[in-house]
Amino acid sequence: MTIATDAPRRTRIQQEKRELILEAALEVFSANGFRGSTIDQIAEAAGMSKPNLLYYFRRKEDIHETLMQRLLDTWLAPLRELDDIGDPLTELRSYIRRKLEMARDFPRESRLFANEILQGAPRIMPLLAGELKTLVDEKATVIKGWMRAGKIAKTDPWHLIFSIWATTQHYADFDVQVRAVLGPNRGGDGRFEDAARFLEQLFLDGLKPKT
Amino acid sequence: MTIATDAPRRTRIQQEKRELILEAALEVFSANGFRGSTIDQIAEAAGMSKPNLLYYFRRKEDIHETLMQRLLDTWLAPLRELDDIGDPLTELRSYIRRKLEMARDFPRESRLFANEILQGAPRIMPLLAGELKTLVDEKATVIKGWMRAGKIAKTDPWHLIFSIWATTQHYADFDVQVRAVLGPNRGGDGRFEDAARFLEQLFLDGLKPKT
């Protein structure tokens, strides 16, 4: 009897195999997009036959859906941690740093997400307009409080969050371009530290010269 | 006899039909990616039959290639215009504004490019490491001069350019997310003006409060 339900998982073997498949699917989906990936590719990456994979996930879309659901939690964790306690500028600085670390450590997840949004977010639109919007609105209120208190410059909190997302995820999503432009010397492992230094300065002080 | 060569185009009809196909292909490719798009979709969007389309472009990849070649020129035009004459801060401000206008007016081109980079830039890697790197290096030198002259704050010119790309293209590539988060009220046509205001402030002054 087939299983592959969502809520209750059975044996330990099934847990492990499903995990193996999701890991392989993340690799394949993030590199080729949903439509550009085949079940055969994922099965091969997971070291099993296609029918065997389909024993654990009945449809290709189920794999993608499971992946996206898990992803969103991980992905928004840094923003959730943005808290009202502590110094606002420090708070924002650590948020930027944590987001950049995620781009460095989880580039596949970032690309999977980028792929989905680029295609118009057909599968997660409700989550964007629901859960995501709620969270961002909430944090925007926090940031607005900081502005009113004179702790940071007055500006648009939503676009501030967008700009943090954009600048940090850029180093995962456009990684090949970044490395190609920086060249073999500066495009090595140090590029994330350089980016961290630059972004900190940008977000704190901008470009105007210190008189 | 078929035509569809690259260099010499023949009749005026062929010019027009090829243009029609490229326009349709831009629409389809930017929405679905290369592998996610079918020749039939493009043919239908161009109002012709599939064999007729294949009379003008022999292979699906030829359409994509032609599109990418044209794209890069348009895409890099704003950076090319970044010039040493005039006030540095003004120069950078207009560059940011022009890039944001391109995200607003040519979102399909932006997404086509993003799609290509996300997939590892299999078709334009040489251009990135060649033409693009050369141009960026050249402009980085210009910016470095401004920094040495004390006209703008000292920072990393390459990552500065990356951050401008990232923040502006975000409004084209992640448009659905931006609109979903901003909601029906603030996600309307005004979002680009809001973004322009925010980005100008960010890049010039950063987030530190004016004492």
Next chain:
DNA sequence: CAAATTTTTGACCGATTGGACAAACGTTAG
């Protein structure tokens, strides 16, 4: 051991896809 259950796979199917081809259609020049 043997029966029941879970896991794995080879073979297969219908749908979609990129592309080929020849025949039909339209247009122009003599």
Next chain:
DNA sequence: CTAACGTTTGTCCAATCGGTCAAAAATTTG
């Protein structure tokens, strides 16, 4: 008119794809 040339399309094909199925293999249970 007609021959030549450019354009369009219906039909077809081989490859690939997502997914099914029944039977084999492995594992668990008694």
